[in-house]
Amino acid sequence: MTATLVAEDVRRSYGETVALDGVSLSVDAGEVFALVGPNGAGKTTLVRALTGTTDAEGTVELFGDDPRDVDRERVGLLPQAFDPPARLTARELLDYYAGLYDEAREVEAVLDDVGLADAADTYYETLSGGQQRRTCVGSALVNDPDLLFLDEPTTGIDPAGRRALWDLLESLADRGTTIVLTTHDMDEAHRLADRVGLLADGRLVAADDPDTLVAEYGGESRLVVETGADPAGLDLPYPAERAGDSLVVSEVPPEAIGEVVDALATEGASYDALTWSEPDLEDVYLELASTASEYGYRRATGRTDRHRDAAATDADGPAEGER
Numbered sequence: 001m002t003a004t005l006v007a008e009d010v011r012r013s014y015g016e017t018v019a020l021d022g023v024s025l026s027v028d029a030g031e032v033f034a035l036v037g038p039n040g041a042g043k044t045t046l047v048r049a050l051t052g053t054t055d056a057e058g059t060v061e062l063f064g065d066d067p068r069d070v071d072r073e074r075v076g077l078l079p080q081a082f083d084p085p086a087r088l089t090a091r092e093l094l095d096y097y098a099g100l101y102d103e104a105r106e107v108e109a110v111l112d113d114v115g116l117a118d119a120a121d122t123y124y125e126t127l128s129g130g131q132q133r134r135t136c137v138g139s140a141l142v143n144d145p146d147l148l149f150l151d152e153p154t155t156g157i158d159p160a161g162r163r164a165l166w167d168l169l170e171s172l173a174d175r176g177t178t179i180v181l182t183t184h185d186m187d188e189a190h191r192l193a194d195r196v197g198l199l200a201d202g203r204l205v206a207a208d209d210p211d212t213l214v215a216e217y218g219g220e221s222r223l224v225v226e227t228g229a230d231p232a233g234l235d236l237p238y239p240a241e242r243a244g245d246s247l248v249v250s251e252v253p254p255e256a257i258g259e260v261v262d263a264l265a266t267e268g269a270s271y272d273a274l275t276w277s278e279p280d281l282e283d284v285y286l287e288l289a290s291t292a293s294e295y296g297y298r299r300a301t302g303r304t305d306r307h308r309d310a311a312a313t314d315a316d317g318p319a320e321g322e323r
């Protein structure tokens, strides 16, 4: 596989704020790479560093060239914040962006791709938020790029439109387009990405294919039982602990749900609902983001979570026994 994108030790600070703290990353030709991470983790700054739209330390190469020297016909970029002229229609906007390239796709085909054929003559300012975002996605597609960066492409787009956009991105990937996208939607990351990278506190803390990440960090499957019963007083075949109004029974394989149901009946424990769930990318996200945040806290302060808890207690005032 040839790498389309190679980044080494990319760093970017804004004053005292470290947005990127040494990110290294390689994306192969034809790969779809999704960047996820909490607000402020550095995703947009990384996309900007990778596309040469902000200065950063370290090295970035796209197709073997500095991002600022690369043939711009080959790259498409949808920035997170994109504010095109409001008094142009969707068609006029795409026409305008298509005119910036020597070779561009047919605007009608791009409008069709992003589901805007019926709204093509509506002024940008009167399109709905989701239609505006689709227009912006279209503007990143007009040059038929080999490498496409999409910073939160589906934000504000309704579920049907989002699925249509996923289909479009999948068909682009099938045709060999390399795609780097950021998203807060874990279903989107899981469905589209060959690899998902989790960014936290400006560091890439994990990058792998979604199923491997789930197997490694997602934890066990669990059965959530809405009951007031005390787990200590129940004889259940799997470990259980209380979480709010529910009992969480862990490590239950789907074929053993009946055993738990039988045990609850035997113990005379009544319940309102049972929900079984497998770990998914959201569990991975929550696990890695919280570990990284604790690590970042230790790195910044040299203190541990125990100190933070104590600090929080201090901030809340003295504990009951200290009054």
Ligand SMILES: Nc1ncnc2c1ncn2[C@@H]1O[C@H](COP(=O)(O)OP(=O)(O)OP(=O)(O)O)[C@@H](O)[C@H]1O
Pocket: 014, 017, 018, 019, 037, 038, 039, 040, 041, 042, 043, 044, 045, 046, 080
């Ligand atoms: N132009 C800027 N000036 C000052 N600080 C900035 C600037 N851009 C980003 N930052 C800071 O850099 C850090 C990373 O921001 P960034 O926008 O890259 O995060 P993000 O992961 O894209 O967040 P979100 O999910 O909210 O879009 C944040 O602390 C942010 O406040």
